[in-house]
Structure formats: C-alpha cells, structure tokens
Amino acid sequence: MATLSIDRITKRFGALTVIPELSLTVPDGEFCVLVGPSGCGKSTLLRIIAGLEPINSGRILIDGVDMSGAEPPERGVAMVFQSYALYPHMDVGRNIGFGLEIAHTPRQEITARVGAAAEKLRLSSYLRRKPRELSGGQRQRVAIGRAITRKPKLFLLDEPLSNLDAALRVGMRVEIARLKAELASTMIYVTHDQVEAMTLADRIVVMNGGRIEQVGTPLDLYERPANLFVAGFIGSPAMNFLKGRVTACANGIATVSLALGSSVDIPVSSPVEIGQEVTLGIRPEHIPFSVEEMSGVFMAKASMVEMLGSDTFIYVRQGEENLVIRDSQGRRARTGDRIAISFPSTACHLFDQAGLLISAGPKENIAAQPSARAHGKAS
Amino acid sequence: MRTLTRPALRSFVIHAVLFLVLGIWMVPQVYMISVGLRTPAQAFDPQLFTWPVTFQNFATVIRDNPLGGIFLNSLIVTVATVAIVVAVASLFAFACAILKLKGTMFLYATLLTTLMVPLASLVLPLAILLKNFGWVNTYIGLILPYSALGVPFGMVILKAFMEDAPKELFEAARVDGCNAWQTYWHVALPLVRPALVFVTIWQFIVTWNEFFLALIVLTKSEMKTLTIVPMQYSGLYMANPGALFAVLTIIAIPLILLYVLVQRAFARGLLAGAVKG
Amino acid sequence: MHVDTLHAGRPAAIALRRSRAFNPTLYAFALPATLLFVVFIAYPIVWVAGQSVYTKSNAAEAIFAGLGNYRSVLTDPTFWIVVRNMALWGVITIPVQMLVGGLLAYFIERHTNALRGFFRTMFFLPVVTSVSVVSLVWVQIYAPYYGIAQEYLKHVGIVMTNSAIGDPKTAIYALIVVNIWQWTGFSMLMYIAGIANLPSEVLDAARIDGARGWRLAVHVIVPMLAPATKSLLLLGVIGTLQTFPIVHLMTGGGPNRASEVFGTFIFKQSFVLGDTGSGAALSVIVLVVALVLSLVQIALLGARLSPAAKGRAS
Numbered sequence: 001m002a003t004l005s006i007d008r009i010t011k012r013f014g015a016l017t018v019i020p021e022l023s024l025t026v027p028d029g030e031f032c033v034l035v036g037p038s039g040c041g042k043s044t045l046l047r048i049i050a051g052l053e054p055i056n057s058g059r060i061l062i063d064g065v066d067m068s069g070a071e072p073p074e075r076g077v078a079m080v081f082q083s084y085a086l087y088p089h090m091d092v093g094r095n096i097g098f099g100l101e102i103a104h105t106p107r108q109e110i111t112a113r114v115g116a117a118a119e120k121l122r123l124s125s126y127l128r129r130k131p132r133e134l135s136g137g138q139r140q141r142v143a144i145g146r147a148i149t150r151k152p153k154l155f156l157l158d159e160p161l162s163n164l165d166a167a168l169r170v171g172m173r174v175e176i177a178r179l180k181a182e183l184a185s186t187m188i189y190v191t192h193d194q195v196e197a198m199t200l201a202d203r204i205v206v207m208n209g210g211r212i213e214q215v216g217t218p219l220d221l222y223e224r225p226a227n228l229f230v231a232g233f234i235g236s237p238a239m240n241f242l243k244g245r246v247t248a249c250a251n252g253i254a255t256v257s258l259a260l261g262s263s264v265d266i267p268v269s270s271p272v273e274i275g276q277e278v279t280l281g282i283r284p285e286h287i288p289f290s291v292e293e294m295s296g297v298f299m300a301k302a303s304m305v306e307m308l309g310s311d312t313f314i315y316v317r318q319g320e321e322n323l324v325i326r327d328s329q330g331r332r333a334r335t336g337d338r339i340a341i342s343f344p345s346t347a348c349h350l351f352d353q354a355g356l357l358i359s360a361g362p363k364e365n366i367a368a369q370p371s372a373r374a375h376g377k378a379s
Numbered sequence: 380m381r382t383l384t385r386p387a388l389r390s391f392v393i394h395a396v397l398f399l400v401l402g403i404w405m406v407p408q409v410y411m412i413s414v415g416l417r418t419p420a421q422a423f424d425p426q427l428f429t430w431p432v433t434f435q436n437f438a439t440v441i442r443d444n445p446l447g448g449i450f451l452n453s454l455i456v457t458v459a460t461v462a463i464v465v466a467v468a469s470l471f472a473f474a475c476a477i478l479k480l481k482g483t484m485f486l487y488a489t490l491l492t493t494l495m496v497p498l499a500s501l502v503l504p505l506a507i508l509l510k511n512f513g514w515v516n517t518y519i520g521l522i523l524p525y526s527a528l529g530v531p532f533g534m535v536i537l538k539a540f541m542e543d544a545p546k547e548l549f550e551a552a553r554v555d556g557c558n559a560w561q562t563y564w565h566v567a568l569p570l571v572r573p574a575l576v577f578v579t580i581w582q583f584i585v586t587w588n589e590f591f592l593a594l595i596v597l598t599k600s601e602m603k604t605l606t607i608v609p610m611q612y613s614g615l616y617m618a619n620p621g622a623l624f625a626v627l628t629i630i631a632i633p634l635i636l637l638y639v640l641v642q643r644a645f646a647r648g649l650l651a652g653a654v655k656g
Numbered sequence: 657m658h659v660d661t662l663h664a665g666r667p668a669a670i671a672l673r674r675s676r677a678f679n680p681t682l683y684a685f686a687l688p689a690t691l692l693f694v695v696f697i698a699y700p701i702v703w704v705a706g707q708s709v710y711t712k713s714n715a716a717e718a719i720f721a722g723l724g725n726y727r728s729v730l731t732d733p734t735f736w737i738v739v740r741n742m743a744l745w746g747v748i749t750i751p752v753q754m755l756v757g758g759l760l761a762y763f764i765e766r767h768t769n770a771l772r773g774f775f776r777t778m779f780f781l782p783v784v785t786s787v788s789v790v791s792l793v794w795v796q797i798y799a800p801y802y803g804i805a806q807e808y809l810k811h812v813g814i815v816m817t818n819s820a821i822g823d824p825k826t827a828i829y830a831l832i833v834v835n836i837w838q839w840t841g842f843s844m845l846m847y848i849a850g851i852a853n854l855p856s857e858v859l860d861a862a863r864i865d866g867a868r869g870w871r872l873a874v875h876v877i878v879p880m881l882a883p884a885t886k887s888l889l890l891l892g893v894i895g896t897l898q899t900f901p902i903v904h905l906m907t908g909g910g911p912n913r914a915s916e917v918f919g920t921f922i923f924k925q926s927f928v929l930g931d932t933g934s935g936a937a938l939s940v941i942v943l944v945v946a947l948v949l950s951l952v953q954i955a956l957l958g959a960r961l962s963p964a965a966k967g968r969a970s
Contacts, residue, residue, distance in 0.1 A: 052550055073556035085547035089569035098565075099555035146555075393767045400760070401778055407837065408781065410804055411793045423802040467688040474685035483686055490689060493697050495950040497897040499919040500939035503926045504700035504707070527696035530689050559682055588786050590901035591919065595927070609788040610905060613795075620796060631789040638784045642777045649845065650852045 002063045002076065002153035002186050003028045004049065009058030011044060011210075018044055019210040021058070026203075031180050031187045035197040036207035036233070042190045043082075043158055045207070049188060050077050050156050062153060073099075076153035080160045084143040086131040093118070093127040096145040117145040120182070121175075137168050141175070148183065155187040161196060176200060194234050198222070206230045228355035231281050237313070239349070240287075240323050242280045246272050254359075256280055256350065260321045262298035264343045266350050268359040278358065279351040284313070284326035286347035290340045291333050297340040305335045314339070408631075415625035422621040436625035444612075445601070446629060452597075453604040453633075456521050457586045463526040464582045465575060468533030473563045475534075476541035477549055487538070493531040498591055506595045516599045525586050533578040540574040540651075541567060577648030580641050587634050605630050701943065707936035725937035735938075738916050741828050742896060745917070748832050749839070750892035754885060756836075757843025762873060764844075765851045776848065780841040787838070791905035794834045795821065821907050824914035831915055834902055839895070843888055850884030851877070886957045890950060897946050918942045 004026040011019035019041050026032045034042040047053040049060065051072040060068045067075045078099070086095050094101070097114040105113075118124045121141040131139055140160060147155060160176070161169045177200055180187060191197055197204050198218045206213040206221065206229070214226040218234075225231035231239045247263070248255040254272045257263045258280060272278075293299070300323075304315040314333050316323040325341070333339055350358040406427065414422060416432040440446070471490075475483040505524055506515075514520030544567070552566045568575065590606050597603045600611070609627055616623035638645070708725055729735055764775045782790065797805045798820045805820065820830035854877065862876045900919030903909060909920040918938065926935030 050554060052553065072554040077554065079551070079554045081547045081551060083545065083547050085545070085551035087548065087551075087566060087569075089572070102556040102561060146551075150555075390767060393763055394771065397760075397763060397768070397775060401775065404779065404782070404837070406804070407790070407793050407797060408785070410797065411789070414796070425802050425804050425807040427804055427807075467692065470685045471689035474682065478682055478685065480682060480686065486686060486690055490693050492947065493693060495894055495946050496697065496701065497894070497918065497942050497946050499898065499900060499922045500704060500943040500946075501697070501700045503922070503932060503935050503939060504703040505696065506927075507703075508696075508700065523692065524696045527692035530692055534689065559679075559685070563685070584784050588784070590787055590904075591923075606786050606788055609786070609792050613792050613905075623792065624796070627789045627792055631785050634784050634786065635781055638781070639777060642780070643773065646773070646776060646848075649849050 003061075004154060004186060004188070005059075005061035005064075006045075006049070007059040007061060009048065009055045009060065011041075011048060011053065012056050017210070019048075022210070022212060023058075024205060024212065024215070026186060026188060029184055029186055031189065031200060031202045032205060033189045033191060033197040033201035033203070034205045034207060035191055035194055036213075038192060039209075040207040041210040042192075042207050044210075046079075046156055046158055046188060046190045049154065050079050051075050073103075077156055078147035078150045078152035078154070079156040080140075080143045080147050080158065082159045082162060084131075084139045084163075086139055086142055086146075088131050091128050091130055092123060092134070092142050092145075095131065095142055096123075096149050099146065099150045113149050114145075117149045120148070121145050136164050137172060140164065140172060144176075144179065148179070152185065155183065155185045157187065157189045159191050160189075161191070162193070173199060195236065198234070204234075206233060224357070225281075225349065226357055228279060228281070228351050231349060231351070231357075235283055237284050237324055237326065239281045239283050241351075242282070242321055242323070244278050244280050246274050246276045246278060249274055254350070258321075258343075260298075260300075260318050260323065262341070262343065264345060264348055266345045266348050266359055268350065270358075272350075272358060277353050279355070280343070281349035281351060282343055282347050284324045285328070286344065287323070287325045288342050288344065289314070289325055289327070289333070291337055292340065293338070294340040297342055299338050299340055302333050302335055302337050302339055305333055305337075316341070411624050411631070412628050414620055415628045417621045419619055419621055422619065436619075436621045437629070440622050440626040440629065444626065446605075446626075448601060449603055449605050449608055450633065452518075452602060453587055453606065456518055456525070456604060457583055459518065459522045460525040460529065460586045461579055461582045463522065464529040464533050465579055467526065468530045468578065469537050469568060469571075469575065470563070471530070471534050472537035472541050473567050476538045477562070477567060478559060487534070490531045490534065493528065494535075498528070502591055502595055505592065509596060514596075516597055516602045518602075520596045521589075521593060521604075524592060525589065529582050529585065533582065536574050536578055537571055540571040544570045573648040573651030575648075576641075576644050577651075580638075580645045580648070584634065584638065605633070704936045704939045704943070707932060708940045710933055725933045726941070729934050729937050729941065734913050734916055734921065737913055738918055738921050741915060741917055742899075744828060745832055745835070745899065746893060746896040748829075749835050749896065750889060752836055753840045753843040753892070754847075754888055757840045757845075757888075758847045758878075758881070760840070760844045761847035761851055762877070765848055776845075779844055782838045783841040783845075785838070787901040788905055790834065790838055791902050794837075795819075795906055798830060821915070822911060824911050827907050827911060827915040831902055831906060834906070835899070838902075846884045846888055847881060850881045854880055886953070889957070890953050893949050893953065894946060897942055 004024075006022060006024040008021050008023050009019065010017065010021050022045070034045060036042050044053060048055055051067070051070055051074075055068060058068075059066055062075055072079070087098065090098065093114055096117055097110045100110045100113065114127070115124070118127055121144060123138065123141055123145060126134060126138060126142075131142065134142065140163075143160070147157075157176075161172050164172060173196060176189075180200065189196075189200060201218055203215060203217055204221055205215050208229050214221060214230045216224075221230055221234045225234060225239075228241065232241065243259040244256040244264075246254050247257045249268070249272045252267055252269070253265050254268045255263060255265050256278060264280065266280075290297075300316045300318055302314045303317040306313040306315075310328065312327040312330065312333070314325040314327060316325065316339075323341070327333065348359075352358050410427055413428050415436055416434065417424075417429050418431075418433050418435070421429045471483075471487075474480050475487050509515055509520045509524070512520070514523075548566060548570065549562060552562045557565065587604075588606055593604050593607050594610075597607065600608075609630060612623055612626050616626070709722055710720055710725075760775075760779055764772055764779075768775060797803045800806055800819050800822075803819070821827050858880070859872070859876065862872055867876055897918060899917050900923070903915055903917050903920050904923065907915045909916040909924065922935050922938045922942070925931050925938060
C-alpha cells in the first residue's frame with residue numbers, strides 16, 4: 001500500500017526520447033491500468049517505476065520518499081513479468097519464496113508465507129513441481145504468488161495475461177479481480193487490451209507515444225474521451241469517426257453537416273467557428289436504425305452484415321466514409337438492405353481538427369428507433 | 380510381414396557401411412589391446428589378433444611401475460584445472476554478458492587471442508617463468524598455465540549461453556533483491572548448466588591429454604602425468620611391445636572410460652544450444 | 657510493517673544493491689581471468705618478442721642482435737621444410753577431416769536411431785585417447801616387418817622397406833594420416849552440433865520443394881552448415897600450427913628433419929640446443945602467422961569458435 005508520484009520524468013534510449021516529460025499520481029490502494037498500443041511506452045514506464053530502468057530527469061516518489069535512484073527491493077515493489085520469469089531450476093515453492101530467501105527471512109516464516117500464498121492461489125499441491133511441468137495458467141499464478149508473498153508496497157503487472165489463450169484469459173481476469181479485492185494493494189497493471197483495462201481498473205491511463213492522453217475511470221474514458229485517440233482506443237468495436245463541417249452554430253447548438261450525407265445538431269459548451277472541419281464520433285452500439293423506409297431520416301445501404309449470434313454488425317459505406325452499427329436486438333438487416341440511420345445528439349462526440357473534444361453529450365437512454373423529429377435529419 | 384522396403388534397405392546398408400568404417404577406424408585401438416594381451420613370442424607378429432591371450436604383460440607393468448601415483452598426478456592437475464577454468468570463465472562470462480561491465484568486451488576480445496596463439500610460442504617463456512617462480516615439477520606449475528589457456532574457450536561458450544538466457548529472469552532476480560553474486564550463483568549458473576557440463580568435460584579431456592607443457596615442466600619421474608610417461612616406457616620396453624602396449628592400454632583407459640560414462644551429458648551440453656530454437 | 661520483512665537487518669547489502677550499476681568491486685568477476693591471461697599469456701608473448709632480438713647461448717650476457725635471429729631462422733633451410741610441412745598438414749588434414757567428419761555426422765545424425773549414441777561415442781574415442789598412446793601404437797603399426805600396416809598393404813602390392821615414418825619422403829604424410837585418424841571425430845562432433853541446429857522447418861520446406869536425399873544434403877544442408885565449417889577451419893588452422901606431440905613422439909622431426917614442424921623446431925632450438933634467441937624468434941614468427949591467419953579468417957568469413965551459439969562473431 002503506497003502512493004506513487006511520478007514527477008516530470010523523461011526517458012531516453014540513446015538519441016531516442018521515448019517518454020518526454022510525464023507526470024502521474026497513483027493514490028494508495030488504487031488499481032491503475034496503463035493502456036495503449038505497442039510502443040507507447042507503458043512497459044517502459046512500468047519498468048521505470050520498478051527501478052529496472054533509470055530515468056534521465058524528474059523524480060519517482062513512493063510514499064513521498066524520493067526513490068529515483070533506488071533498486072527494486074528498496075522501493076518495495078514486486079513484479080509479475082509478461083513471460084512470468086520463473087526460475088526454471090527451482091520448484092514452485094522456492095520460486096515463490098526466493099525474494100524472502102535473499103532477504104534472509106527465517107526459514108519457518110518463509111514456509112508459512114509461501115504456504116499461505118499457495119493456498120490463496122490454489123497452488124498448494126504443486127509446490128514441489130518445476131515450472132516446466134505446469135500449464136500457462138499455473139505458471140501465471142506462481143508468478144503472482146511470488147509477487148504477493150513479498151507483501152509489496154507496489155504491485156506491478158506487465159501484460160500478465162497476454163501469453164494466455166483467450167479462454168484462460170477470461171478466467172485469469174476474474175482471478176486478478178479477486179486478488180485486487182483481497183490485497184487492497186496499490187497495483188499498476190500494463191496491458192494493450194482495453195477490455196482488461198475496462199474491467200479491472202479503478203482508473204485507466206491511456207498512453208500514446210510516451211505521453212499520457214487521458215487519465216480517468218473506465219466510464220469517464222468511455223463517455224467522455226478527451227481526444228480522438230482515446231475515443232478510438234476505448235470501446236470495441238471502435239467508435240465511428242465521420243468527417244463533417246460546422247454549418248451553423250447558435251444557442252449552444254452546432255449544426256454539423258456530415259460527408260456521409262446527413263446532418264446533426266450537437267450541443268456544445270462554447271461557440272464553434274462556422275465552416276470548421278470537425279470529426280463526429282459515435283459508437284456503433286449507439287446508432288439507432290430501422291429497416292423500414294422512413295421519410296426524413298437518413299437512408300443508406302448496408303454494404304455488409306456480420307451475424308455473430310448475440311450481436312449483428314452492419315457496415316455502411318458511403319464514398320470515403322465507413323460506418324459500423326452494432327445491433328444487439330436482432331433486427332435482421334441483411335446485406336444490401338436500405339436502412340434508416342439516425343445520430344442521436346446525446347450519443348455524438350465532436351472533435352476539432354486537432355482531435356480534441358469539443359463536446360460530449362450527456363448520456364441518457366438512447367432511443368432504439370430513429371425518429372426524424374428529435375434527431376438527425378436527412379440533408 | 381512386409382519384405383524389406385526401400386527405406387529399410389537403405390538404413391541397413393548405411394548401418395553396414397558405418398560399421399565397416401568403424402571397424403577399420405578401431406583397428407589401432409584393437410591392435411593396442413591385442414598386442415598387450417600377447418606373449419613375448421608373438422608380440423612381433425604382424426597380425427591383428429593372436430591366440431592365446433595372456434594377462435601377464437598387464438600384471439608385470441602394473442607391478443613394476445608406479446602407475447597409481449602417476450594417475451594421481453594427472454587427476455590432481457586435471458581436476459584442479461577444470462575447477463579453476465569453470466569458475467573463472469563463468470565469472471568472466473557473467474561480468475561480460477549479464478553485468479555488462481564497461482571494458483569487458485575489450486577484455487573479452489583480448490583474451491580471445493589466447494586461442495590463436497600456438498602453445499609452441501609460449502613454452503619457452505612459460506618454462507622460464509615457472510622456473511623463476513620455483514614451480515617446476517609442481518602441480519601448480521601446470522595448473523595455472525593450463526587454466527590460463529583453458530579459460531578463453533570456456534568463456535566463449537558460457538558467454539554465448541548466458542546471452543541466450545531470457546533477460547526477464549535476471550530482472551526478476553533483481554526485483555527479488557539479489558545482488559550480483561547472488562544472481563550469478565542462484566540464477567546464471569543453473570541456467571547455463573548444459574554449457575557448464577560441456578566445458579567441464581571438454582576441459583578435462585584437453586587437460587588430461589596435454590603433452591607439451593607437461594613435458595617441459597615435469598622432469599621428475601614421480602611428478603609426471605600419465606600423458607608423458609609413455610615416452611619413457613617406449614625406451615624401457617623397446618624389446619617387449621607386449622608390455623609396452625599393456626602400459627599404453629592402461630594409460631589410455633581412464634579417459635576413454637570416463638568419456639563413455641559422460642558422453643550423453645557431453646552431447647546434451649553440446650546440443651543444448653541447438654534446442655534453444 | 658511489511659517494509660521490515662524485506663530489509664530484515666541488512667543495510668550493507670542494500671548499499672551494495674543501490675550502487676550495483678557502478679560498483680567497481682564488480683570487476684572482481686573479471687579479475688581472475690584477466691590476471692591469468694596477463695601472467696601466463698600476455699607476459700610470455702611480450703617476453704618472447706623481446707627475447708627474439710637478443711642472442712644468448714646459456715650465458716648471462718645478452719647481445720643485442722637486432723633482427724639477426726630472424727635472419728638466421730629465415731635462411732635456415734629447415735625453416736622452409738617446416739613451412740612446407742605445415743602447409744601440407746593444413747591443406748590435407750583440414751579438408752579431409754571435414755569431409756569424413758561431415759559424412760559421418762550426416763549419416764549418423766540423419767540415418768541412425770538407436771545406435772546413434774553408440775556411433776557418436778565410438779568415433780570420438782580416438783580424440784580422447786592420449787596422444788602419446790596414439791603415437792606409440794602407430795609407430796608399431798607402421799613398423800616395416802611386424803607392423804600390421806605392412807600386413808594389409810601387402811594385399812595391395814605395396815612393400816615397405818622402411819617404416820613409413822622412417823622414409824624422408826613419406827614421413828610427413830604418415831604423420832598426417834595419424835592426425836586425421838585421431839581428430840576426425842572432433843570435426844564429426846562439430847557437424848553433429850551443426851546438424852542438430854538446423855531448423856526442421858527449413859528442411860521440411862526443402863523437401864516440399866522436392867529436394868531429397870543427396871540433393872537435400874548438397875544444396876541445403878551443406879550450405880547451412882557453413883558456420884560449423886568456418887569454425888572448423890579456424891580451429892584447424894590453429895591446431896595445425898600447434899602440432900607437436902605426434903611429431904615429437906613418432907619421428908622427432910626426422911628423419912633428417914623431413915617431418916619437422918614448428919613445435920618440434922622450437923623445442924629443439926630452445927630446449928635442446930639452448931639457443932633461446934632463435935627459439936624466441938621462431939615463436940614470434942609462428943605467433944604472427946597464427947594471428948594473421950586467424951584474423952583474416954574472422955574478417956573474411958566471420959568464423960566463430962562456439963559450436964552452439966547462434967550468429968555470433970566469436
């Protein structure tokens with residue numbers, strides 16, 4: 001349990017700056033997820049926190065103490081590596097207790113604590129086995145066991161689930177969630193999978209190119225992405241981005257004409273320049289549509305329909321613009337059908353040319369059926 | 380029951396050829412044992428095998444010569460050298476591959492030149508050096524130069540294996556709180572065990588059979604190693620090849636036996652690098 | 657609290673760990689190797705280089721001879737016999753050992769199963785047989801009247817009047833045969849490691865492409881064994897220059913220096929004749945030749961010394 005404070009650190013590898021001045025505070029007991037595409041610097045940041053990589057400038061403070069130059073054990077960190085990094089020549093018991101062994105903890109205490117950790121992770125019957133005799137999920141648990149036995153201040157996990165197959169991953173996610181509840185440690189978790197981030201995190205840190213794009217709770221990031229990157233990263237399938245231009249702005253409502261061929265009114269918090277090029281974002285699950293012909297509502301052809309059982313994905317292509325609609329109510333649109341689509345203003349996000357959010361509507365229940373009256377109009 | 384298929388036939392032929400080649404290849408060694416088992420009367424027969432066999436030669440040479448003591452000399456020198464080489468080479472490989480200390484790559488390259496230097500060039504100064512240290516006719520007079528000669532090869536192999544090991548393991552050790560020595564002992568060494576085995580066995584073979592330096596350094600007969608005594612026996616038993624070959628057989632056997640015993644571990648160590656896809 | 661369990665009373669160790677990155681005492685890891693090298697390799701080399709420019713015949717006085725020793729060595733006809741012998745030695749032993757060793761490795765690795773370990777061991781036995789034993793046995797084999805070589809050569813119509821090693825014209829070749837006999841197992845072992853290293857997917861792809869048996873061997877396997885071949889070449893050149901025991905024990909460099917090699921030449925000059933000056937000069941010459949040949953090979957071929965490591969320059 002500890003507070004982590006990252007104060008304006010920079011990190012360079014030779015001439016390459018991978019992290020250009022980053023600051024972040026993780027309060028005590030929080031489960032913080034660092035998420036982002038490959039190469040965004042999240043693993044590097046984790047290793048910096050661990051003490052495995054030095055920083056070029058700035059400070060790392062743990063519980064207020066400057067640990068910028070300290071080695072991992074001094075920082076009170078424990079780490080679960082992506083490849084688990086279990087010592088292949090030691091049995092499970094020794095792997096778990098090795099940190100304590102190095103710290104000259106009395107043998108009885110080691111046995112007790114290893115036993116407790118093994119119990120918690122259901123590894124008690126495997127204590128004498130070697131890592132190569134274990135399955136991926138079991139090795140995962142041993143790696144976790146090794147970390148929790150050290151009772152760390154900071155618990156670091158580097159993409160722990162990415163080496164597991166899909167089915168196992170779901171099960172382990174539940175385990176980690178359970179661990180999170182039990183340990184009440186400050187945990188920092190790195191992943192490229194936004195589903196893991198959304199389900200496990202207290203707060204998510206979205207990173208890109210060594211910078212923090214946004215920090216917030218999962219719901220924050222989902223409902224109010226600060227920029228195009230975050231909006232496109234969170235949520236699966238990704239948010240639709242449609243090009244548009246502001247044709248009018250009055251009384252806090254901006255009218256945006258879409259290249260797709262429709263136009264939408266969106267509430268904005270401050271006046272928007274007329275003629276400005278903008279991007280409209282709307283999530284596939286928030287697009288109401290109907291297979292019936294409706295007058296006054298924007299119509300388009302479904303160029304492809306994918307049926308997955310629980311969900312149906314409808315792809316619309318108009319010129320350069322692509323749209324994905326997720327249908328969870330089985331309305332049986334088929335490829336080639338003409339469908340009526342509307343863009344409820346409460347579901348629309350507006351981004352300026354720099355990719356920053358201009359508005360994000362308040363979220364209410366999105367109507368299932370489009371209606372020409374309250375929502376978008378055919379242009 | 381199928382008749383011999385082509386692959387089976389091919390396998391049979393290949394095995395037959397291999398056995399044939401092996402048979403020819405083994406002639407000198409078979410000959411050696413065979414002559415050792417001959418009576419003096421038949422010792423000069425130009426045959427590969429003769430009958431009857433007698434163990435008299437073996438009995439005589441064992442009785443007449445302090446082979447046990449000489450064996451001990453070889454053993455002491457070799458075991459000590461192997462221990463030193465493995466320890467020193469692994470320590471250096473660790474410093475170079477894992478600790479990545481500054482300047483170790485340069486040292487590595489410099490030490491590599493040892494492998495290219497013909498021993499013949501070094502015997503003279505080494506002999507004088509050892510004389511100055513007073514180490515002629517001592518164990519240490521051989522052990523230390525042997526170690527210096529053997530470390531580079533061990534260092535090459537061990538460095539390569541250590542570099543192949545997954546880096547995250549060393550980081551985990553760091554997170555677990557290991558200092559350099561503990562990382563070396565608890566993590567690095569166990570990880571490269573096949574290579575350690577290979578280096579040990581190879582160094583053992585090379586050291587045991589070393590001739591040139593042993594010849595120069597060990598002049599007192601009670602200090603001599605098994606490798607250099609045959610020379611004096613060839614003079615001693617010139618008229619009695621049976622006895623000579625009996626002694627040669629006895630001298631050759633320990634290492635051959637050892638190799639047969641460890642050959643699986645040896646091959647495993649050699650091929651361990653192969654399995655690391 | 658839990659902080660204590662991690663640092664249970666070991667502040668000194670923490671200090672070590674903190675400065676692990678720059679701790680000079682870590683160089684202790686590299687010290688023994690360096691020390692051994694400096695005392696037993698570097699110093700002798702320097703000594704030999706220095707000594708080679710003096711003439712000293714067992715007397716305390718050293719007369720600076722400049723390059724005199726080198727001149728006398730290079731004009732000594734024996735030197736050129738040695739060069740010829742060494743060239744023959746290298747040119748014959750290295751390719752033959754590679755070829756035979758390679759063939760053995762190929763058939764043993766790819767065409768045997770249960771007997772693989774047996775064959776591997778048996779063919780390697782000559783390597784582990786003491787060189788002095790090998791030498792003396794072969795002296796006997798070569799003996800003209802009672803040696804078995806004669807016995808078998810009779811069938812081919814060759815009659816030896818002299819031992820093969822007693823005849824100046826054939827001595828060096830007879831020694832070369834012994835060397836090949838002893839060391840082919842080593843080439844075989846290197847190729848075995850190389851073959852085991854071959855990625856099976858590449859071989860499968862080649863087979864799908866239609867290459868099998870002989871063609872697979874020649875067009876796929878042999879080129880992929882290039883690293884092993886390069887290593888063997890490098891080691892072979894060095895080994896050739898290192899040759900001593902076989903020659904010393906079987907012919908002593910004779911008859912009439914016909915089979916003299918560098919090792920025996922140096923031995924005679926330094927230890928028998930006591931002429932350390934020319935012995936040192938010879939040592940330096942051999943050293944330089946070895947280094948040049950090795951460096952040239954490494955530069956041109958990128959040869960490496962470890963059989964198992966992937967893609968490393970030594």
